[in-house]
Amino acid sequence: xxGFALYPFDPPGDVAALRAELRAWLxxxxxxxxxxxxxxxxxxxxxxxxxxxxxxxxIGMTLPERYGGGDRHPLERYVVIExxxxxGAPVGAHWIADRQTGPLIQRYxxxxxxxxxxxGIAKGELYACIGLSEPGAGSDLAAVRTTAxxxxxxxxxxxQKIWTTGAHFSHIMLALVRTEEGxxxxxGLSQLLIDLDTPGITIRxxxxxxxxxxxxxxxxxxxxxxxxxxxxxxxxxxQQVTAELGLERSGPxxxxxxxxxxxxxxxxxxxxxxxxxxxxxxxxxxxxxxxxQLSMSTxxxxxxxxxxxxxxxxxxxxxxxxxxxxxxxxQAIVTxxxxxxxxxxxxLRALLIASPSFSLRGGTREVIRGIIARGLxxx
Amino acid sequence: xxxxxxxxxxxxxxVFAEAATAGMGPIAxxxxxxxxxxxxxxxxxxxxxxxxxxxxIAGAMVPDLPVAELIVSEALQPAATVSLMxxxxxxALALSIEHVNTRQQFGRxxxxxxxxxxxxxxxxCEVRAVEAAAAALATRLDAVGLDPAAADFEIAAAKLRANxxxxxxxxxxxxxxxxxxxxxxxxxNRVTIPLMRWRGAHGNDAYWALILGRQVAEFGxxxxxxxxxxx
Ligand SMILES: Cc1cc2nc3c(=O)[nH]c(=O)nc-3n(C[C@H](O)[C@H](O)[C@H](O)COP(=O)(O)OP(=O)(O)OC[C@H]3O[C@@H](n4cnc5c(N)ncnc54)[C@H](O)[C@@H]3O)c2cc1C
Numbered sequence: 287x288x289g290f291a292l293y294p295f296d297p298p299g300d301v302a303a304l305r306a307e308l309r310a311w312l313x314x315x316x317x318x319x320x321x322x323x324x325x326x327x328x329x330x331x332x333x334x335x336x337x338x339x340x341x342x343x344x345i346g347m348t349l350p351e352r353y354g355g356g357d358r359h360p361l362e363r364y365v366v367i368e369x370x371x372x373x374g375a376p377v378g379a380h381w382i383a384d385r386q387t388g389p390l391i392q393r394y395x396x397x398x399x400x401x402x403x404x405x406g407i408a409k410g411e412l413y414a415c416i417g418l419s420e421p422g423a424g425s426d427l428a429a430v431r432t433t434a435x436x437x438x439x440x441x442x443x444x445x446q447k448i449w450t451t452g453a454h455f456s457h458i459m460l461a462l463v464r465t466e467e468g469x470x471x472x473x474g475l476s477q478l479l480i481d482l483d484t485p486g487i488t489i490r491x492x493x494x495x496x497x498x499x500x501x502x503x504x505x506x507x508x509x510x511x512x513x514x515x516x517x518x519x520x521x522x523x524x525q526q527v528t529a530e531l532g533l534e535r536s537g538p539x540x541x542x543x544x545x546x547x548x549x550x551x552x553x554x555x556x557x558x559x560x561x562x563x564x565x566x567x568x569x570x571x572x573x574x575x576x577x578x579q580l581s582m583s584t585x586x587x588x589x590x591x592x593x594x595x596x597x598x599x600x601x602x603x604x605x606x607x608x609x610x611x612x613x614x615x616x617q618a619i620v621t622x623x624x625x626x627x628x629x630x631x632x633x634l635r636a637l638l639i640a641s642p643s644f645s646l647r648g649g650t651r652e653v654i655r656g657i658i659a660r661g662l663x664x665x
Numbered sequence: 666x667x668x669x670x671x672x673x674x675x676x677x678x679x680v681f682a683e684a685a686t687a688g689m690g691p692i693a694x695x696x697x698x699x700x701x702x703x704x705x706x707x708x709x710x711x712x713x714x715x716x717x718x719x720x721x722i723a724g725a726m727v728p729d730l731p732v733a734e735l736i737v738s739e740a741l742q743p744a745a746t747v748s749l750m751x752x753x754x755x756x757a758l759a760l761s762i763e764h765v766n767t768r769q770q771f772g773r774x775x776x777x778x779x780x781x782x783x784x785x786x787x788x789x790c791e792v793r794a795v796e797a798a799a800a801a802l803a804t805r806l807d808a809v810g811l812d813p814a815a816a817d818f819e820i821a822a823a824k825l826r827a828n829x830x831x832x833x834x835x836x837x838x839x840x841x842x843x844x845x846x847x848x849x850x851x852x853x854n855r856v857t858i859p860l861m862r863w864r865g866a867h868g869n870d871a872y873w874a875l876i877l878g879r880q881v882a883e884f885g886x887x888x889x890x891x892x893x894x895x896x
Contacts, residue, residue, distance in 0.1 A: 291666060292800035305894060372890045549886035559882045561875060568878030569829070569870075572822040575893065576794050579801040600793045603786070658789055659782035662762055 292579060293586040297361035304362060308369050311342055316375050321629045322636045324374025324546040328539050329500055331455060332376035339377070340410025344370075345384050349392055353404035360589040364582070368538040374546045382452060383407045385537065387414035387460050390530050391479070394518030399479060403458065417447040417461030417480070417504065418527065425653050427462070428472040428524070432506060434463040441465075441478060441516070443486075443509040451647075453489050453502040456482055462523050465516075475523035478515045485509070496639045529593075534648050536584040536598035540605030541577040543644065544612045544637050548574070550630045551616055566619055573608050577601065596661030599654045606645045613637040670718055673711070677719045681726040689730055700736050701811070713806040717748045717799055724752025728859035740813045743824045743867040744802055750827040750863050751799040753856040754792045757838040760853055761785060765841050781841055788837040791830040798823040805896065818880060818896065825873040831864040 297304075315338050323330045339345055347363040349355025370377050377384075388407040391399055406412030423429040432445025443463060453459065459480045466474030482489070486509035491499045518526050548570055555563045581601050587594040613634055622631040645651040659665050666674075676695065683691040700715060702708020709715075716736060723732040733745035762785065765776035775781050802816065802823040809815035835857045839846050846853040864870070884892045 292797055292804065302895075369894075545890075548889070551886075552882060552884075552889060553886040555882055557882055557885075559878065564878030564882060565871060565874035566878065567881050568821070568825065568874035568876065571877055571881045571889065572825040572829075572873075575819075575822040576798045576801075576826045578893065580794065580797045583797065597793070600790050604790050604794055652783065655783045655786035656779075658786035662782075662785055662789055664762070664765065664776040664782045664785060 293583040293590070295361060295364075295582040295586045297365060298359050299362065301362075301365055304365055305369055308344065308366055309373075311344075312369075312373050312375060315339075315342075316373060319376075321546065321550075322632050323376060325633050325637050326543045326640050327371065327374045327376055327378070327546070328381045328543070329378045329451075329498075330376035331378045331452075333379050333455075335376050336379040336410035336413075338410075339370075339375075340380070340408060345380055345410045346388055346404065346408025349388055349404050349408055353392075353400050354406075354408035355388075355404065356408075361585060364538070364585045364589075368542065368578075371538055371542040372545055378452070379413055379455065380407070380410045382416060382456075383412060383414035384410075386416065386530055386534060387458070390460065390477075390526070391517065393529075394477075394526055395479075396514065396517075398514055399517065403479070406457075412458070413452060413456040415450050415453045415456040415459045415482075417450055417453075417459040419449045420446060421448055425650055427527075428475075430462055430464060430475060432461065432463045433467075434465050434476065434478055434511075435467070436465070436513070437510075440510050440512045443478070443480070443506040443511065445506050447504040447506075449492070449501045450489075450504050451501045453482065453504050454491060454499065458482060459504065460517065462527055465520055465523075472524040474521060475527075476520050477517040477523045477526055478511060479517050480509070480511055480515060484511055494643070496636070531649065532588070532593065532595055532598055535654075536581055536588070536594070536601040538578070538581055540602050541574060541581060541608055544609040544641070545574075547612060547616060547630075547633045547637050550633050551620070554620070554628075554630045562619055566615060570608075570612060570615075573604075577605050577608060580604070596658055599649075599657045599661070602648065603651065603654050603658065606651065609637075609644050610641045613641055666718075670715055673709075673715055674718050674722060677722045678726070681722060681732075684727050684730060689732075689735070692727075692730065692732060692735065697732065698735050713744070713803040713811060716745065717751075717803040720745055720748035721752030721755065721796075721799070724749035724754075724859070725756035725856065726752075728753050728856055741806075741811065744806060744813070744816070744820050746863050746867045747795070747799045747802060747820075747823045747827045750831070750860060751792075751795045753860050753863075754795055754830065754834050756856045757834055757853065757860070758785075758789060758792045760856075761788065761838045761841050764846075768843075775841065784837050784841060788834055791833045795827045795830045798826045818877070818892070821868075821873045821877040821880070824868055825870060825877060828864045828868075828870045828873070831860050835860055 343356050344366050347356040347358040348360050351357045391403055420430055434441040434443045459482055461478050461480055462475055463478055464474055465476040486507045488505040490503045492501050493499055552567055584594050584597040584601055617634055680691050680695045699708040700711045704710035720733055737745045765781055766774050768775050802819045805816045805819040842853055845851050881889050
C-alpha cells in the first residue's frame, strides 16, 4: 500500500479521436428523454439504444473479433465507458453483460459458451444478470445455499437468489451455486450460466424505494440446465467470482453516477456563481478530478495484468462517498423545493433517494473497508 | 519508477536522515537546489516527477526544514506543498499501521479490532487520494513545462484535495495511537503538526475552492468534462 505511484493511462491509438467520434455519435443517437434518466444512468434501460451502440462497435469492445467483439484494448473501452457515463447515456440494458459477464465468459468459458453468448452480448442484444446474493447470503457471500446437483441429464438447480438487478429483462444469469454436496463456506461453489427462460424459474419484481423495478427475486424449482452450463472449473466458483468483483469495483461508474447533478448545478449557478456555490463546485470538481486519476490508474494496472484489489476498493469507497455526498451538499446550499419541476430539483430528489444504494451494491462500505484493511496488513 | 529516480530517492533518504539532526547543511551540500536546473546549466535536469518524489520523502522525514523553498520557485510552492503533504500523510499512515500491529489491548493487537481496521481503511483512502493528486499534478506540470498558469486547474484541485484530507488523516492517526501519540517524544506529531500548518499555507480550502469553482463555472456544466478530458 505504501509508496503509491500513478500507473500511466496510455491507451493505444488516438484517444482524442476516439472521444470525438463517440461524442459525435452520441449527439445523433442519444435519446433526448427525461434528464433524470441521465443520473445513475447505468441503471437506465433502453434496448434500442443498446442495439445501436452495439452496432456502432461500442459494446464488447475487448472481446475477440471472431466472437463479434472489437479486439480493442481495455483502456480504449475505459475511455468509451467514461464518455457514455459523463453523457448520461442509457446503458443499463447491456451494462452487466458488457462489463462483467462477457469478459468472464471470455476468460473462463468454454468454446461453445463463447460462440453461443459473446456475439449477442457484443451486439447489445443479449443481457445478463448477476446471481450472487441470497436471502441468507448478503455480505457473507460464502453462505450461498442454492444447490446444483449433477445428474445424467445435466445440472438440477434448487434455491433462490435475491436483489438480482435486471433479472426481469435479462436472457442469462451467471449464478454462484453450491455444486458439492456437504461442502461449506467458500469451498464447493461453482458458476453456472443459466438461460432464464428455462422451465422452473420464477422471477418476481422487488420495487425499490424510488418506486422503480430494477431488482428481483429469482426462484429455482428443480431447474434443469445442460452440463455445458458450468463456467470454468467445478468447485472454483469462489475464486472466479472474486476476480469478477475486481472488474466491477473500480470503473468510472463509481464516481460518475451523480455527474448529471454536477452538470445541472454548474449550469444553474451560471458563469458568475455566488461564493458559497462556487466553493461547493470547486470542492466537488477537486474530488472528481482526483477520483478520475485513481480510477484510470487502477484501470491501467488491471489492463497490465496486475490485480489491484486494494486500489479498486479505494476507488469504490471514495467514489461512493463522493456520489452520496454530492446530492446532500447540493441540497444544503441551493434553495429548491422538493417538488419543483426544474432540472436541478428533480435530479437532486432522484439522487437523494437513489444514493443509499451506492454503498450497498457491489459490496457494502464495511466490506470494502475490510478489504482495504486486509491490504494494509491488519487482517 | 526509473532507475535515475530510484537513485535520487535513495540519496534523498540518506541525506534527509542526516539533516533530521544537522539541519539544512547536508541538503544544500548534496545539491538539491539544482534539482530542477537543466543539465547544460550544471544542474540535475530533473522534472516535477523527481520533485514530487523528493518532497514526499522530505514531508515524511524532515517536514520542518525548508526543502521546498530550496528547490522550487515561489509560484510553484502550492504544488510543492501537495507533495510534502502526501509524504507526511504516508508517514502518518505507516506509523499508525505499525502502532496498531504492536500495541496490545484486550489480549490482542489493536489492529485486530474491526473498529480500528475500518478507521485505518478510511485514512488509507484519503492518503491514497492525496498521493494520486500529487502524482497527477506532476504529470500535468511536466507536460506543460512547469508553467503554473497552464496547470492552474490541477494545482487548485490537488491542493484543495490535500487540504481536505488533513482533518481525517490527523484525527484518525491520533485516535488509533491513544495517549502515546499525544506526547512530544513520539514521532507522530512530527508529521501531524506540519500537516495542520500546510493546510493553511499557500492557500487554504476556501481560497482554492473559490478559485477552482469560478474556473469550472466558466467551463460550464458540459464544459467541465470536455476540459478535464482535453488536458
Ligand atoms: C441497488 C442494488 C442492486 C443490487 N444488485 C445485485 C445483483 O444484481 N446481484 C446480486 O447478487 N446482488 C445484488 N445486490 C445485493 C448486494 O450485493 C447486497 O445488498 C450486499 O452484498 C449486502 O448484503 P445485504 O443487503 O444482505 O446486507 P447485510 O449483509 O445484511 O448487511 C447489512 C449491514 O451490515 C453490515 N455488515 C454485514 N456484515 C458485517 C460484518 N461482518 N462486519 C461489519 N459490518 C457488517 C453491512 O456492511 C451492511 O451495512 C444489490 C443491492 C442493491 C442495493
